[in-house]
Amino acid sequence: MKGRKRGDSARIQSFILPFTLCVAGSFDSPSSSESSEALHSLLASLKPPVSQSAADDALNYLAQAPTNVLVTAEDAQEKVLKESIKLQLVCTREAEIDAEEEWWANDIEHSCFSVAWFLLQTLPSRLTRVLRTILDATRDRRLSFRPSLFSPYTCLFSLDAPFPAHASITTIYMVCSIWSAVFLPLHLTQEECRYNQRKLRDERAEQLGRLAQLRLATLSADAFPGQLVAHISNEPPVAQNNLGHVQHISSVLLPNHVAEHGAQIQQLRRPSWPVLLWPKLLLDRHPSRKLCIAILAWQPQQEIRWTHQKTVQRIERLLVSQPRVAHPAISNSLSAQTTGLLLISVKRLRAYAESSLPAGSLLREGFLEDVVDLEDLGMPREEKLLVVERMWRSWGGVLGWNSITGEAASGI
Structure with missing residues (x-):
């Protein structure tokens, strides 16, 4: 650490x-x-x-x-x-x-398998944090900590039902409890990763x-x-x-x-x-x-195009919707977080152009010129929006972004 x-x-x-x-x-x-x-x-x-x-x-x-x-x-x-x-x-x-x-x-x-494996990997550290939290709470409240408190024969509440319950309700409750006990930790771990x-x-x-x-x-x-x-x-x-x-x-x-x-x-x-x-x-x-990991890690060309089409949409959304800084006297019209997210997204576009577009082609050179314009910190927000619009107009059809957007809009 x-x-x-x-x-x-x-x-x-x-x-x-x-x-x-x-x-x-x-x-x-x-x-x-x-x-x-x-x-x-x-x-x-x-x-x-x-x-x-x-x-x-x-x-x-x-x-x-x-x-x-x-x-x-x-x-x-x-x-x-x-x-x-x-x-x-x-x-x-x-x-x-x-x-x-x-x-x-x-x-x-x-994948769910990766989430379950990550939960197993971090299980000892999670149990250690839970035990430390229990010890700190009992110490702060001046309670006596005894291992017998964790015995199944010791319970703070009565195990008897407070009112008559039908067998069908008990069965449904048991099934829901088992389902929650199995899948709730996986769901919480996935949300933790996000x-x-x-x-x-x-x-x-x-x-x-x-x-x-x-x-x-x-x-x-x-x-x-x-x-x-x-x-x-x-x-x-x-x-x-x-x-x-x-x-x-x-x-x-x-x-x-x-x-x-x-x-x-x-x-x-x-x-x-x-x-x-x-x-x-x-x-x-x-x-x-x-072999399972290799299959999951494989991405078809359609998914690669869809990923970088989403990157351009994210850049456009950042330029349009993100708030400006509180002090306009400071030299940039975008907030610090928006500027950082914009640089990260533009970096992905540069990596895509350098790795996937043909070397020495006019397509790659023109695409990289637009990326350089987006990397310019001194360029105002309005001019960067014009650059994004130019990228949609110039490269959307060539790279297949327009077709992907049309399929998403039509529900295909």
């Missing part, structure tokens, strides 16, 4: 570091620009899958380089390379969010959106660095010198933010590997289950 918490804090810090470097760089004198070859090799090392060591090396390199675009007059090519490296790091963290969310949605919630998936998605999307807004704020001289405090603390800007703002961000706000975020999502992450592994060590699982 502690190792996982440290790893999550490291990921949040790796999100924050590129943005805080620009803040710290505004008080440093400009130095000589780095060579383009080093930046090219650094960008090449961030091709997926990106290892943690490669991400740390990139962050350390950027930490030692003068990255402030407001002060340092860098070469245009090197500036583009540095921004590409930062964007690649952010996309890597977005992929980790996708992997965590897909684990809950596909690996666990996908809750963890959505809560984890919303929490991390909000953090990703706030960091994206923070990154956008660093590019504005008017909102630098006083507005950064407002972004992190969700408080109105306070008049203070720039050095005091930077010291407050680095010493107070960011450490507290990382600790609070780690505590919030700790219970939402997947269990540790010893919890998931112990049933395999005790039970002899039949080899046919691997």
Whole structure:
């Protein structure tokens, strides 16, 4: 648990570091620009899958380089390379969010058998939490805790029926009780998986959106660095010198933010590997289950198209229905959670284009151009809605999204 918490804090810090470097760089004198070859090799090392060591090396390199675009007059090519490296790091963290969310949605919630297996895996930890809760409650109420209280011969209520009952009613009640005892835990476990998936998605999307807004704020001289405090603390800007703002961000706000975020999502992450592994060590699982999992994991092309058509619909729904931020003075018109959810959905579209569309084709190039427009944090909401409308008009028929929408509307 502690190792996982440290790893999550490291990921949040790796999100924050590129943005805080620009803040710290505004008080440093400009130095000589780095060579383009080093930046090219650094960008090449961030091709997926990106290892943690490669991400740390990139962050350390950027930490030692003068990255402030407001002060340092860098070469245009090197500036583009540095921004590409930062964007690649952010996309890597977005992929980790996708992997965590897909684990809950596909690996666990996908079938009743997976839910039952997950319930068996987490049964010892659940029983431990129940026993700890009982002990804490009895200790708080100053009650004597005796193992005999759990004896079947001890009951707080009478076992006799308070009124005459017919045999048919008793039989129906027994059948319903057996049904509830078997399927209610499975239903509650499935709802728990859905809750963890959505809560984890919303929490991390909000953090990703706030960091994206923070990154956008660093590019504005008017909102630098006083507005950064407002972004992190969700408080109105306070008049203070720039050095005091930077010291407050680095010493107070960011450490507290990382600790609070780690505590919030700790219970939402997947269990540790010893919890998931112990049933395999005790039970002899039949080899046919691997074939069952392979069949369940297979997705036809129609379902893949339907999944990414839903992604475009989700982007459009986010842009239309999500509320705006409470303080319009802050540089983005979308809320932090909406911005994060939008980035996650756009990341899925980029992964779909890079993996499924023909390489070098006009279809792929045009689709990726629209994805780049949606990734632009400075683009207003109305212009992004026009981009989504253009994607429906340009790629809906080619990729089969329009036919899927028509089938869903006609009930096929």
